Amino acid sequence: MHLFFLFAAVFLALLIILSLYRAVIGPTVLDRMIGVNAVGSKTTALLILIGLLYHRVDMFVDIALAYAMLNFIAVLAASRYFQKRKGLFDEIERTPKEGDAS
Amino acid sequence: MINLIAAMFILLGLVFFTGGAVGIIRMPDFYSRLHPAGKLDTMGLLMSMIGIALYSVQGFSLGEVLTGLKIILIVVFVFITSPTATHAIVDAGVRAGLEPWTQQRRGEES
Amino acid sequence: MVEQAKVSPQNRSFHQGAPTGPDARLQKSPASYILTFVILFGIWLLLSGRFDLLHLGLGLASCLLVTIFSADLLLPAPNTPRLPGLWFRFIKYIPWLLYQVLVANIHVMYLVFHPRMMDLIDPSIMEFDSRLKSDMSRVTLANSITLTPGTITVHISIYGHITFHVIDIESGKTLPWIMEARIADVFEE
Numbered sequence: 001m002h003l004f005f006l007f008a009a010v011f012l013a014l015l016i017i018l019s020l021y022r023a024v025i026g027p028t029v030l031d032r033m034i035g036v037n038a039v040g041s042k043t044t045a046l047l048i049l050i051g052l053l054y055h056r057v058d059m060f061v062d063i064a065l066a067y068a069m070l071n072f073i074a075v076l077a078a079s080r081y082f083q084k085r086k087g088l089f090d091e092i093e094r095t096p097k098e099g100d101a102s
Numbered sequence: 103m104i105n106l107i108a109a110m111f112i113l114l115g116l117v118f119f120t121g122g123a124v125g126i127i128r129m130p131d132f133y134s135r136l137h138p139a140g141k142l143d144t145m146g147l148l149m150s151m152i153g154i155a156l157y158s159v160q161g162f163s164l165g166e167v168l169t170g171l172k173i174i175l176i177v178v179f180v181f182i183t184s185p186t187a188t189h190a191i192v193d194a195g196v197r198a199g200l201e202p203w204t205q206q207r208r209g210e211e212s
Numbered sequence: 213m214v215e216q217a218k219v220s221p222q223n224r225s226f227h228q229g230a231p232t233g234p235d236a237r238l239q240k241s242p243a244s245y246i247l248t249f250v251i252l253f254g255i256w257l258l259l260s261g262r263f264d265l266l267h268l269g270l271g272l273a274s275c276l277l278v279t280i281f282s283a284d285l286l287l288p289a290p291n292t293p294r295l296p297g298l299w300f301r302f303i304k305y306i307p308w309l310l311y312q313v314l315v316a317n318i319h320v321m322y323l324v325f326h327p328r329m330m331d332l333i334d335p336s337i338m339e340f341d342s343r344l345k346s347d348m349s350r351v352t353l354a355n356s357i358t359l360t361p362g363t364i365t366v367h368i369s370i371y372g373h374i375t376f377h378v379i380d381i382e383s384g385k386t387l388p389w390i391m392e393a394r395i396a397d398v399f400e401e
């Protein structure tokens with residue numbers, strides 16, 4: 001069972017790298033935010049698996065709970081901050097299209 | 103026996119997590135990426151938490167029961183906050199004026 | 213100022229039987245204090261996990277303080293006798309919601325792993341008018357729609373007009389309406 005948890009944790013870490021791809025490549029800032037949110041929710045599960053590996057679930061559950069709350073607050077704050085068009089497309093097109101300035 | 107059921111639940115959760123990670127990469131635009139990102143991850147978290155709670159609550163001592171209850175608290179918390187976070191991101195996208203991808207736009211591009 | 217802020221007065225009350233005067237949401241009843249204290253102290257016991265005198269005393273003091281300051285935030289309605297029935301129906305609603313979420317999850321998983329995914333998905337934006345009246349039931353409906361994969365609530369106006377984004381047409385064809393009927397059942401509207 002210990003080995004199974006180890007493999008599950010490693011697999012979850014690989015999935016985190018897969019979601020990190022979207023956070024790095026993503027064309028707009030909001031796409032990066034989706035990637036970061038996905039990484040956060042996978043990390044919550046990964047923390048508890050690490051707790052099972054170290055036989056200290058009681059401690060790691062608290063850390064996971066705090067991490068889930070922090071992830072939620074971070075996404076809320078960041079999405080309030082990026083509610084404007086300016087700066088959203090700077091990475092892919094330098095000149096905005098006509099009629100976009102709203 | 104309980105170990106086997108717990109392992110099955112954790113495997114199911116990993117399958118949902120895989121769907122979420124692959125979906126984020128494959129989907130064509132911002133709005134449709136939110137579908138796998140927000141919800142498949144929530145379901146994967148629910149499944150794997152059920153498995154871990156089953157595994158860790160075996161002796162019915164006070165500490166283990168408290169641990170199981172805390173894991174359930176995490177699941178309840180995520181189930182309340184995940185739609186709210188998704189809604190915040192989609193609201194930011196609408197206010198920023200992102201156009202949703204449709205089959206019609208795909209035909210125009212290609 | 214207060215009168216201008218209230219756009220539709222009949223929508224503002226949490227329950228139908230609640231008094232609808234201008235100060236209805238500011239009234240505090242002892243039952244809401246007791247309920248808030250019980251919930252807070254239960255969460256304290258769960259999170260601390262120690263039952264000696266020091267931790268219990270600390271929890272008691274801080275829970276009392278928070279209850280005195282913010283009892284009207286957690287349970288804004290003074291109409292507490294209807295709450296147990298509401299919570300009971302809400303708990304009966306949760307397994308149905310979980311089943312629907314599971315079915316929709318499997319549908320989205322099928323879409324994600326399908327090799328010709330770009331042909332299968334057909335994202336579009338749909339809208340409908342909800343007949344739910346109170347804030348709480350609308351929040352529940354919006355969160356339920358978002359929690360079900362395939363549909364995301366984009367906007368819900370104060371008149372109950374819901375705009376949502378669907379990933380293919382079948383996901384959004386029937387489910388939100390069934391969900392609305394269920395939630396109207398739960399909140400007795």
